[in-house]
Amino acid sequence: MTSPKENIQRLPVARPQLANYLALASYLKIIDETRVYSNFGPLQTQLVQRLQTQVFGQGSHVVACSSGTSALVAAITALQKRWGHKGKLCLVTAHSFVATAAAPELCGFTNVFVDVDPQTWALDPATVRQHPHLDRVGLVMVCSPYGKTIDLAAWQKFHCDTGIPVVVDAAASFDGVAEGALTLPSSIPVVLSLHATKSYSSGEGGLVISRDFELMAMATCSINHGFLGSRHAQMCGHNAKMSEYHAAVGLAELDGWKDKKAKMQKIGDLYQEHWKKAGAPGRVWSSPDVSSCYVLLETASGQDAIEYVECFDRAGIDVRFWYGAGLHKEAAFRNAAHPVAMTVTEDLSERLIGLPCFVDIGENGISRVVGALTC
Numbered sequence: 001m002t003s004p005k006e007n008i009q010r011l012p013v014a015r016p017q018l019a020n021y022l023a024l025a026s027y028l029k030i031i032d033e034t035r036v037y038s039n040f041g042p043l044q045t046q047l048v049q050r051l052q053t054q055v056f057g058q059g060s061h062v063v064a065c066s067s068g069t070s071a072l073v074a075a076i077t078a079l080q081k082r083w084g085h086k087g088k089l090c091l092v093t094a095h096s097f098v099a100t101a102a103a104p105e106l107c108g109f110t111n112v113f114v115d116v117d118p119q120t121w122a123l124d125p126a127t128v129r130q131h132p133h134l135d136r137v138g139l140v141m142v143c144s145p146y147g148k149t150i151d152l153a154a155w156q157k158f159h160c161d162t163g164i165p166v167v168v169d170a171a172a173s174f175d176g177v178a179e180g181a182l183t184l185p186s187s188i189p190v191v192l193s194l195h196a197t198k199s200y201s202s203g204e205g206g207l208v209i210s211r212d213f214e215l216m217a218m219a220t221c222s223i224n225h226g227f228l229g230s231r232h233a234q235m236c237g238h239n240a241k242m243s244e245y246h247a248a249v250g251l252a253e254l255d256g257w258k259d260k261k262a263k264m265q266k267i268g269d270l271y272q273e274h275w276k277k278a279g280a281p282g283r284v285w286s287s288p289d290v291s292s293c294y295v296l297l298e299t300a301s302g303q304d305a306i307e308y309v310e311c312f313d314r315a316g317i318d319v320r321f322w323y324g325a326g327l328h329k330e331a332a333f334r335n336a337a338h339p340v341a342m343t344v345t346e347d348l349s350e351r352l353i354g355l356p357c358f359v360d361i362g363e364n365g366i367s368r369v370v371g372a373l374t375c
């Protein structure tokens, strides 16, 4: 026997919907005709050109990769080659997805976590400048959390003043970069993820974006076995090229982007409306303040969050703490140094609840989420 409650379908936190097979057909046909499946083929080239000219502009150069994480590795490797910095420590934000901390370790750095600013939820360049081990730092990993806008000009200035390379993990910031909300820095690479859970996607994929052509040549070298113009490895590279199949999905998604973006924006707007009308507790974050793939509930306290999560669970609603409890709490990074307490990260991690957000959640779905807290 199942209770009536169990008969109601659980509401998932994410349910991505990408371009369907009809939208892909004309691109897949090109793959059949060219019999080029990877290695900077015509679809990958077309995708990169459209992104550079129609979407990002600003003299941007784009390197298309197999995932956001491999794009982070490519950006770090390219910076090592470009600036030849000797520092072995990497200062990493403690409030992000695990890939932000994994990528520098994979490239040979030793991570040191840094707490975030309570207003921006991101690393503060002024705080990083005061770091006691700055003389041994060879990289700073900044995150633009949930696609929030961060002060890229301040990071460019940090790099110019200190000579320390910076990578901006803006994995969820496609909306912001595409809509011109971010001015691309002159020599700091910005990395996006095109994973299915992000707003714009190629299924799996990632982008390194920069206005520094030299740096992008090195990122291309990094994702192609260290080859650049010949079959001799110029550096210790990996294989993180975007396949033609993923580029096909990326192109079809680009064709439908305006429509998808409008639908995702509408979900955020409906959440705001319903929340206000019901007088439900906490503050809702939605697009354009965060990426349109997220709707976040910021609660007043960690205790409130625990209670709300129980309410959601009882109502059959899945929610997610997208960045876990803080990167310093992950088993993989527990040995990494964090000389001071990660107070702000821990507080934010407890209070930012990812709510169900997908194109066809519908007003009924949104009412169900709001209703769970107002019953």
Ligand SMILES: *Cc1c(COP(=O)(O)O)cnc(C)c1O
Binding pocket: 067, 068, 069, 070, 096, 097, 099, 100, 143, 146, 169, 170, 171, 172, 193, 194, 195, 205, 206
């Ligand atoms: C999604 C995400 C990544 C990882 O991207 P993948 O494409 O899944 O490898 C890295 N950092 C942040 C902040 C993310 O949100």
